[in-house]
Every structure is written in structure tokens, then in C-alpha cells.
Amino acid sequence: MSAMQAATHPAGPLPGARIGRSYGAESGSRPADSSLASGLGWFSIGLGLTEVAAPRALSRFLGLDDHRHLIRAMGVREIASGLGILSALPRPAGWLWTRVAGDALDIGLLLAALGYTSKPGRVLTALAAVGGVTAVDALTGDRLTRRSDSDAAAATGASSIDLIESVGVMPGPSEAYAFWRRLENLPLFMEHLESVTQTDGERSHWVARGPAGKRVEWDAEITRDQPGEEISWSSVEGSQVVTAGSVRFVREPAGRGTLVELRMRYSPPLGVVGALAAKVLGEDPESQIKEGLRRFKQMLETGEIPTTEGQPSGRKRERLAALRRHEEQRRLEQGVGL
Secondary structure: OOHHHHHHOOOOOOOOOEEEEOOOOOOOOOHHHHHHHHHHHHHHHHHHHHHHHOHHHHHHHOOOOOOHHHHHHHHHHHHHHHHHHHHHOOOOHHHHHHHHHHHHHHHHHHHHHOOOOOOHHHHHHHHHHHHHHHHHHHHHHHHHHHHHHHHHHHOOOOOOEEEEEEEEEOOOHHHHHHHHHOHHHHHHHOOOEEEEEEOOOOEEEEEEEOHHHOEEEEEEEEEEEEOOOEEEEEEOOOOOOEEEEEEEEEEOHHHOOEEEEEEEEEEOOOHHHHHHHHHHOOOOHHHHHHHHHHHHHHHHHHOOOOOOOOOOOHHHHHHHHHHHHHHHHHHHHHOOOO
């Protein structure tokens, strides 16, 4: 069993709905990298302010004609990069790569300036300084990028949130499993999902509405599939959304329906701040999962979902009826009593 499966595979059924959350210190964080990134951010702001405040003096220092507009524009870019790095701490890798791109542009301009400067020695000195800063920017950006990828692949860290919800349904485990396993059914009761498309036997493409209506997409892979018992999945590496989960179908004593237990782990795109903002907007996964399981129960037991906007569409009722007919036919073929 993989580490992701171990994180989401329950040792046994848990009683009803409650949430477990983990907000701790960052897993595998490297304070030195973040401190260096912070220093580069402040350096960028300082350099940018100098270029904005004294563009003519810098032109004269490099032995160039008056290029104050170009130098001032370069200063504004430096300030923007520095502010971006500081605002994105402790994960400013993207802004550091923006600085690297700006450094490359500066190197190109200084190389061009060698052809008409009256002070080539100073331009060469500036080239060496920019080259050194570029190397530091690239090294720090690479280390922070690899650290971010490693954290995302493990789906753990300071902003990782664990959710557990359960609901009792009247149909047996096989029918509940069959409805859930047909992944295109999930948007019927998980309202935040726009679509789930099976791309092959194990992989699927998910489209959902995030906070403030923002559309997010990711690919997921089924990591464990036990018909009538359990389905586990996790987002594939490099996905926009980092998540993993499992759903178990446990027959209640004396055959009185099924306990459906859903476990999920996800990492909010903006960490703890993003999770709290989503909760304020009523769009956090806890609320979505709780409501989704309630709707799942209603669909399985009645074929409809009571709403304040009238009855559900005929398409939903037809899909549920077709699924039930398919399940009944399967049981008949296997000689299993209904």
C-alpha cells in the first residue's frame, strides 16, 4: 500500500460525521531557503527604488546616454518582483523565477550597452554582479520548486486538511458502491462538481467550482477498488488540486442498509488562509461533503433530491432508474436475491 493509500485507508468504520483537521508546522520546511528568498525580495525592492529614483545617475555611471525611461521601467519591474516574493513566502518559487527572467533581460541589455558605452569596465562589473544575483535567484527558485513539488506529491503539510463524514443509506453495499463507482454520477449529488469524466479504467478528469466561483480542474487515479466495499483515489502528480480520499460501504448489522464513510485529505491552494476564506463563503469541503452525502442518501432511497427550486430534472431520475435496473439485472445474473 502506498503512503497516500495508508493516509486515507481507514482501519475500520468510524462513527458518524466529524472532522479532523491538521494545521502544523510545514513538513520538510527549510528556513534557510525562505530567509534567502526574503533577502532577495528586499534586495529587489531596494534596487528597484534606486532605479526609479535616480535613473539619470545610473545612466551616467554606466557611461550611457540618458535612458531614464528604460531604467525607471526596470525599477518598477524589480519592485513588483520583490513585493511578489515577500507576499508569497514561504513558497515564493514562482516569483523567484520571474526575477530570473528579469535578470536575463538585464543581462541582455547590458551586453547590448557594451557596444556604445564610454565606460565598458563599469558595464562589465554590472554584468558580473547581475550574473551572480541570477545564479542565486535560480538556485533558490529551484530548491523551493523541488520542495513545493515534494510537499504536494505527499499531500501533507501545514495546510493539509483531513475530513471524515458518514451517512446511513437503505440500499445494500453493492448498490451504493455501483452508483458511486460510476464516477460521472458524482456531480448529481456533489453540487460543487461540474463534471467527472472517466479517461481510462483508473484515471478520471474532474472539474469543480472553487471559492468565489473559480473553476478548478485536476486528474485523479483510483488506487484501490474493492467492489461493494471500498474505492480510494488520489490526484495525480502535478495536478492543480492536491487531494486524496476513500469511501467505504459497510453493511449494517442485520442487513439494515449500508454505512457509507467518506474520508478526504486536501491541501487548500492558499493554505490555512484559503481554507478559512472558503469556510466564510460557505464553500469549504466540510460543508460540501456533508451536503453531498445527504443528497447521495436521498437519491439512493427516493430517486429524487428535494430542493426549494422544484423537483430534479428527469435526466437525473432516468440515470438513477437505469442504474437500479442495471444493478438488479446484475444480481439476477449472479443468482443473488434482491
